[in-house]
Amino acid sequence: MNTHTEIKSSALVADKDWWRGAVIYQIYPRSYQDSTGDGIGDLRGITRRLPHIASLGVDAIWISPFFKSPMKDFGYDVSDYCDVDPMFGTLADFDALIARAHDLGLRVMIDQVLSHSSDQHAWFKESRASRDNPKADWYVWADPNPDGTPPNNWLSIFGGSAWQWDTRREQYYMHNFLTSQPDLNFHCADVQDALLDTVRFWLDRGVDGFRLDTINFYIHDKELRNNPALPPEDRDDSIAPRVNPYNHQLHLYSKNQPENLAFLERFRALLDEYPAAAAVGEVGDAQRGLEIMGEYTAGDDRVHMCYSFEFLSGDTPTADRVVSVLNKVDEAAPDGWACWAFSNHDVVRHATRWSLNEDAQRAFATLLMCLRGSACLYQGEELGLEEAEVGFEELQDPYGIEFWPEFKGRDGCRTPMVWEKSNSFGGFSDNTPWLPVAPKHLKHSVAEQENDSAALLHHYRRAIALRHAHRALSKGVMSGLKASGDIVAFQRSEAGEEIFCAFNLSNNTAEVTLPTGTWETVGGELSQTVPQTGTVELGPWHVALARRIKT
The missing domain is CATH 3.20.20.80 (Glycosidases)
Incomplete structure (x- = not known):
């Protein structure tokens, strides 16, 4: 090998x-x-x-x-x-x-x-069978509003209400995801x-x-309070896609x-x-x-x-x-x-x-x-x-x-x-x-x-x-974090070792200045050659990695 x-x-x-x-x-x-x-x-x-x-x-x-x-x-x-x-x-x-x-x-x-579990889990099958069985409260059950609608306005990430009607108990159960994924009751x-x-x-x-x-x-939330609306300018599609109404709420209680x-x-x-x-x-x-x-x-x-x-x-x-x-x-x-x-x-x-x-x-x-x-x-x-x-x-x-x-x-x-x-x-x-x-x-x-x-x-x-070769990178602290144009730079330090890291996140050439002290290149092919002092010209998407030389 x-x-x-x-x-x-x-x-x-x-x-x-x-x-x-x-x-x-x-x-x-x-x-x-x-x-x-x-x-x-x-x-x-x-x-x-x-x-x-x-x-x-x-x-x-x-x-x-x-x-x-x-x-x-x-x-x-x-x-x-x-x-x-x-x-x-x-x-x-x-x-x-x-x-x-x-x-x-x-x-x-x-x-x-x-x-949550599957609705095919033995726990849920028992829980939905009646309101008074040993696992009746193992899932999140709630009575409907007087007009038959769900108990609150909570939404599912997979679309629609977070509540599904169950004819056996004549109650709604909560599901943050699919209707076949009922939420367990951690209370x-x-x-x-x-x-x-x-x-x-x-x-x-x-x-x-x-x-x-x-x-x-x-x-x-035990009281099942309604989630407040989220203003359009505060909506973020990192959790759910933009077209999902889940993004229209601040999920304060669900x-x-x-x-x-x-x-x-x-x-x-x-x-x-x-x-x-x-x-x-x-x-x-x-x-x-x-x-x-x-x-x-x-x-x-x-x-x-x-x-x-x-x-x-x-x-x-x-x-x-x-x-x-x-x-x-x-x-x-x-x-x-x-x-x-x-x-x-x-x-x-x-x-x-x-x-x-x-x-x-x-x-x-x-x-x-x-x-x-x-x-x-x-x-x-x-x-x-x-x-x-x-x-x-x-x-x-x-x-x-x-x-x-x-x-x-x-x-x-x-x-x-x-x-x-x-x-x-x-x-x-x-x-x-x-x-x-x-x-x-x-x-x-x-x-x-x-x-x-x-x-x-x-x-x-x-x-x-x-x-893995440098404990400073795996377990060390970070300091000196800054962005200069398209360059991110910081130091990592642990047990007397200090590593300087700079990344050009662009298609353009850019310069970065080394911190004070004397440095030596580390990382082999991962890094451009770094001078002992001064500035480094980083090519597009290039990286500079250097270890402080102890004097």
Whole structure:
């Protein structure tokens, strides 16, 4: 095996701080590797491809839901929290995946969807059966208004009212997402206990942590007060598409409730019973995302890290915007910890969203590895995949079907991974995949890039290696943050090491002045040569990385 793809196999050390500065690789299991020929990715397929992930040098994988599910929202509607859907394999397959990942030095994080279940879950079936059964209050039920309308004005992210009428109880139940995804009632202590039991189930099987879906949606306002209207000038489409009326409300009462902090403390206490378990929360809020990140990661008794949607939005991250976001994080979460991502399974791939050429993708990949916080990479990001075009007749995502054509849904970022280009399925499957492989993706396949030393895949490996080679970049503090025209610059420092980082986020040449002192270039091919003092002329999308020389 070539040196750039050598895999470090080692027993994982029980380091409670491993997550701080970690690089986490997200896997969407339906689209990673099919091992059975049914056109749908599965756990054995992931296990087969773990050496590729390990060769990147990442610290952990995050696997999107693989639990039993009717798949109305492709696994984010869970019907059994403690079993694998046969589509993806078995519990034995998952155990084998964990063992192989650990052998390769990879930790395993899984997606926990705690805010809601499927309407096919046994809990909901019992809850909807009557108003006085043992699980009657396990979901959010409410009587109609006198005129039969829903109890308040709350809206679903997937369109329409957040309330669905149920004829069995003659009440409405709440759903922040699909009508088939009823919200669990976290005001019920038994619900919290049951959910924490499912978390323990996976910890006992050896998982190293969790990605918490919609972490700020867990608890609703007990009084069911109406959400206030949001003025048009304050609307933001980073959480829901512009055409969705969800953007017309300030979601003051349907989520983000203060009682959530107490549950997160219970969750963290459970994780702390294990040697090195960690969690990252997804904060879905356009107005208060960074503030909530600060609240949820403050101290050492809540979640370890969170990400919000500042760099998952369509707003191009100019130098000024990058600095603005990072400054807001410092203000909102001074003792918290961010987890940065540019792409994931819910948004248009950032190469397309920000109209990036390959040089720009390289610059942003290096920037991500130099930011204070942890980092998530989404499968195919290391290949530079652009958003795929999926026709309406091939669409699977209910979100896209609802708001087509102004919003095309999430299928364009969920198409299968491309491993080689020998056939139209990209090495993902021997048969027609559940979503089409984009023909333009084939030339970016793993096999093609492995054989090209100048390919983006190798750049990602170098950028991740840089982060791990310098503790200042993975765990250090950030200082001197500023934007000068198209250049973002800052220093990272830890344990006596100081790294200067400058990024030209434009197609123009620009100059940046080094801080006082004497400097030496680091990062090899990632950086332009940096003089010991003075100024650096950065070419378009070029980067300067330098370490202070101690005198």
